[in-house]
Amino acid sequence: MSFSNLKNARQSKQSKSYVNTPSTSGASVTSTAATAPVSEGSKPEEISASGLYASLPLHIAIRATEETGRGLYAKQALKAGSVLISTKPHASALSTLYLESHCSSCAAPGTATGLKRCTRCRTVLYCNATCQNLDWSIHKHECQALQKWAAAAPSPEVAVPNDAVRCLGRICWRKRAKGSDSIWAREINAMQSHRASIPASAQQKYTHLAHSLVRYLGLSSPEEIAEFGFASPGDLVDIISRFITNSFTLTSPSLTPLGVCVSPLVALINHSCDPNAVLVFPRASNDPSTQEPLMQVVAIRDILPGEQILTAYVDTTLPRTLRQQALKEAQNFTCACTLCAHPPPVDLQEVIWCPKTCGGMCPLPTEENDLVRCTKCQAVVADTDAVLDALRVGQEALDKATSLQNSDPTHAHRLTSKMIPILTSARIVPSSHPLLGLQRLHQYLLIATLSDGCTQERLDEAIQVASKSAAGISSILAPGHPIRAIELAELGKLLAVDEPAPAQPGRPQDFPPSGPARLKMALDTLIRARAELLIAFGGVNEGGQVGREVRESIVALEKELGVWKQGIKNAIEDIPKPTKSR
Numbered sequence: 001m002s003f004s005n006l007k008n009a010r011q012s013k014q015s016k017s018y019v020n021t022p023s024t025s026g027a028s029v030t031s032t033a034a035t036a037p038v039s040e041g042s043k044p045e046e047i048s049a050s051g052l053y054a055s056l057p058l059h060i061a062i063r064a065t066e067e068t069g070r071g072l073y074a075k076q077a078l079k080a081g082s083v084l085i086s087t088k089p090h091a092s093a094l095s096t097l098y099l100e101s102h103c104s105s106c107a108a109p110g111t112a113t114g115l116k117r118c119t120r121c122r123t124v125l126y127c128n129a130t131c132q133n134l135d136w137s138i139h140k141h142e143c144q145a146l147q148k149w150a151a152a153a154p155s156p157e158v159a160v161p162n163d164a165v166r167c168l169g170r171i172c173w174r175k176r177a178k179g180s181d182s183i184w185a186r187e188i189n190a191m192q193s194h195r196a197s198i199p200a201s202a203q204q205k206y207t208h209l210a211h212s213l214v215r216y217l218g219l220s221s222p223e224e225i226a227e228f229g230f231a232s233p234g235d236l237v238d239i240i241s242r243f244i245t246n247s248f249t250l251t252s253p254s255l256t257p258l259g260v261c262v263s264p265l266v267a268l269i270n271h272s273c274d275p276n277a278v279l280v281f282p283r284a285s286n287d288p289s290t291q292e293p294l295m296q297v298v299a300i301r302d303i304l305p306g307e308q309i310l311t312a313y314v315d316t317t318l319p320r321t322l323r324q325q326a327l328k329e330a331q332n333f334t335c336a337c338t339l340c341a342h343p344p345p346v347d348l349q350e351v352i353w354c355p356k357t358c359g360g361m362c363p364l365p366t367e368e369n370d371l372v373r374c375t376k377c378q379a380v381v382a383d384t385d386a387v388l389d390a391l392r393v394g395q396e397a398l399d400k401a402t403s404l405q406n407s408d409p410t411h412a413h414r415l416t417s418k419m420i421p422i423l424t425s426a427r428i429v430p431s432s433h434p435l436l437g438l439q440r441l442h443q444y445l446l447i448a449t450l451s452d453g454c455t456q457e458r459l460d461e462a463i464q465v466a467s468k469s470a471a472g473i474s475s476i477l478a479p480g481h482p483i484r485a486i487e488l489a490e491l492g493k494l495l496a497v498d499e500p501a502p503a504q505p506g507r508p509q510d511f512p513p514s515g516p517a518r519l520k521m522a523l524d525t526l527i528r529a530r531a532e533l534l535i536a537f538g539g540v541n542e543g544g545q546v547g548r549e550v551r552e553s554i555v556a557l558e559k560e561l562g563v564w565k566q567g568i569k570n571a572i573e574d575i576p577k578p579t580k581s582r
């Protein structure tokens with residue numbers, strides 16, 4: 001495989017992400033339709049969809065409980081790898097970083113012939129006229145708003161509003177066009193709003209978003225606000241609250257966060273840190289320009305009849321304390337899933353190796369509790385201050401490198417290169433935070449440097465880092481989780497890249513191996529990756545775009561290895577047979 005096949009494999013997973021953020025409880029739902037009449041206890045109660053959600057499949061029901069409000073439930077057994085919901089979002093917007101490189105209609109990356117730029121606003125680009133025409137009914141409003149925004153911008157850095165403002169603008173224009181009584185608008189209004197319980201810490205965010213939206217939509221009078229079906233400025237806060245609570249990260253088929261999108265149906269799904277389903281954008285459609293971006297909810301475990309369908313709102317590679325903190329801050333609820341309520345005695349997301357190297361592990365020390373022991377040999381960790389220091393600087397470096405990854409990748413790479421050995425020497429286990437995050441970011445930055453020149457040294461280093469990331473991820477995420485499947489696919493693809501200067505025969509090299517052994521390892525890894533991709537991105541989608549690419553690589557590698565084996569066979573047959581000596 002040539003190096004170019006690796007491009008687009010994965011870019012950063014570390015950038016800002018949207019989640020479908022929840023509010024306090026079912027009682028605070030202010031929806032106008034399909035609102036949850038919450039049950040007395042925790043027994044889920046079936047509720048009517050009130051004519052909404054045309055794409056709700058027959059095998060899924062909307063039910064509600066006192067504790068979590070509405071949710072989606074399986075009416076029949078659902079197999080891992082089956083696509084539970086497939087729907088186009090009501091609205092989506094690319095983040096500013098991707099406006100130049102992706103189509104603003106179908107979210108595909110630019111092709112070799114290049115994307116076509118809107119000649120009026122010069123801000124959005126499209127694959128072709130089909131994509132442009134499909135987007136025109138909304139973009140015609142957006143186009144003018146973007147031009148006005150750019151003309152008034154004090155500097156080029158703020159010449160385009162952020163994706164949240166642009167997505168909200170798209171929702172408002174579409175709502176105005178369809179009418180407040182349309183099913184489309186009723187579905188938007190049925191999404192949960194936190195207007196009544198906005199935490200003080202979030203007030204500034206809401207105010208800023210509201211000001212930006214008013215400016216972007218060009219609203220200057222109550223009459224203009226009314227045109228969008230808002231009875232008062234308070235209704236504007238409501239739509240912002242619904243957006244913040246229910247928006248999702250729009251991702252590429254390899255999980256790169258590309259922007260934001262909203263689907264009222266998918267927003268009915270509640271959260272678990274141990275989810276049985278995932279939300280992905282596999283690019284499954286046969287008619288990409290008209291259907292994409294297509295959101296799909298895929299079961300990653302077998303789901304029983306009556307079981308609730310649950311996805312994770314937060315990055316589940318993070319330790320429990322950070323997940324809980326993120327859910328509380330952004331979504332105002334305390335997660336009581338099995339992983340949070342009954343954490344395992346050794347949580348692989350926050351552990352160090354035993355100081356006596358017995359093979360056991362110790363929980364991470366904290367400022368409050370610095371007396372920690374190996375759970376296997378009971379050895380006490382003596383150097384807790386050093387571990388705490390390493391964790392603190394590791395977190396700082398991860399935050400800094402994450403923020404610099406696109407603007408100054410060299411600096412970000414220096415930071416990850418420096419920090420990984422420090423955390424490793426503090427005996428942090430590779431699946432633990434923040435080492436895993438640093439490792440994954442380092443891998444992304446290394447792969448990016450390969451495009452400047454793929455030397456054997458750089459390629460081998462990228463493979464070593466990818467292998468550690470894949471091992472760390474595999475120890476904490478279940479088989480078939482998309483992050484795990486993509487990590488394995490990336491490792492396999494790196495192993496399959498043609499070696500610029502393979503190690504000479506006879507020169508032993510531990511890892512990665514060279515020559516045919518490397519190809520065999522690539523093949524095995526890609527076969528494992530494909531099995532997981534078929535679950536993560538749906539069997540009917542053949543594992544999505546990445547699954548289809550991996551299948552092609554497997555076929556190519558099998559051929560290559562076949563040629564090699566045949567070559568050996570031929571060479572053996574060509575060796576003249578020793579003649580019998582007299």
Ligand SMILES: C[S@@+](CC[C@H](N)C(=O)[O-])C[C@H]1O[C@@H](n2cnc3c(N)ncnc32)[C@H](O)[C@@H]1O
Nearest residue numbers: 020022023024025068069070192267268270271
């Ligand atoms: C995106 S909505 C999900 C659908 C929502 N239950 C509804 O009725 O519209 C997020 C909200 O659901 C609730 N929720 C979701 N997962 C929860 C969980 N694990 N525990 C408690 N509440 C949860 C929270 O109230 C949250 O504000």
